Amino acid sequence: MEPLSPQVMHKLVFTILVHGLPDAQTGLALDVLLDAQSNPNPQVRELAVVALAELPVAPARRVTGLVSALRDPSSRVRRRAARALGDFGVYGLPAIPALTVSLRDPDASVRRDSAGTLGRFGPSSSGAVPTLVPMLGDPETRTRVVVATALKRIGGLAIPGLLDGLRHPDSELRARVITLLAQIGPHDDDVVAALRTATSDQDAEVRRRAGESLDALMVPLATMVGL
Numbered sequence: 001m002e003p004l005s006p007q008v009m010h011k012l013v014f015t016i017l018v019h020g021l022p023d024a025q026t027g028l029a030l031d032v033l034l035d036a037q038s039n040p041n042p043q044v045r046e047l048a049v050v051a052l053a054e055l056p057v058a059p060a061r062r063v064t065g066l067v068s069a070l071r072d073p074s075s076r077v078r079r080r081a082a083r084a085l086g087d088f089g090v091y092g093l094p095a096i097p098a099l100t101v102s103l104r105d106p107d108a109s110v111r112r113d114s115a116g117t118l119g120r121f122g123p124s125s126s127g128a129v130p131t132l133v134p135m136l137g138d139p140e141t142r143t144r145v146v147v148a149t150a151l152k153r154i155g156g157l158a159i160p161g162l163l164d165g166l167r168h169p170d171s172e173l174r175a176r177v178i179t180l181l182a183q184i185g186p187h188d189d190d191v192v193a194a195l196r197t198a199t200s201d202q203d204a205e206v207r208r209r210a211g212e213s214l215d216a217l218m219v220p221l222a223t224m225v226g227l
């Protein structure tokens with residue numbers, strides 16, 4: 001067998017993605033790809049993640065391999081793995097704890113892609129909410145947008161964590177939390193009470209958003225009662 005060089009891995013990835021493998025060879029290919037995760041060349045490891053995501057075998061072992069790749073020394077490999085796990089649907093749910101840990105990755109792109117994948121799992125990712133909410137204060141706009149989208153996809157189960165976020169010292173984060181709470185739980189009693197309290201926040205932007213959110217909630221209420 002040829003040494004696992006980037007060139008050899010490119011050939012394998014191309015074959016898997018374009019031509020496919022005979023059923024008799026997929027098991028061997030899986031073993032090769034899993035073994036490639038310990039290759040000293042980060043390009044080989046990254047290509048192994050690409051191929052693992054597409055190899056037509058039962059998803060459980062592939063998910064295990066991709067979860068392992070979340071701990072790879074290369075941020076490119078970790079990012080590829082985080083992104084790929086979002087394509088596994090319910091089969092990817094066992095990856096949620098590892099993806100939650102990856103929300104604290106030193107690389108911003110890994111954190112962002114981990115948040116995006118957790119969002120794709122919807123309410124099943126509710127355990128990640130306490131880590132996602134502080135990321136609303138991330139300096140990168142792209143990351144904040146991805147995190148906000150993930151929290152909206154988690155839905156009502158994100159409300160307790162967002163309510164906790166209203167006690168965060170970062171006023172910009174509190175303002176973003178206000179917006180999300182009004183979008184996710186406009187008819188939730190705890191949300192409405194929190195919005196009322198936030199109209200007395202020490203920060204003007206938080207007060208403004210809370211007031212506008214309450215006003216927006218009152219309009220459909222008035223319509224319902226015929227006022």
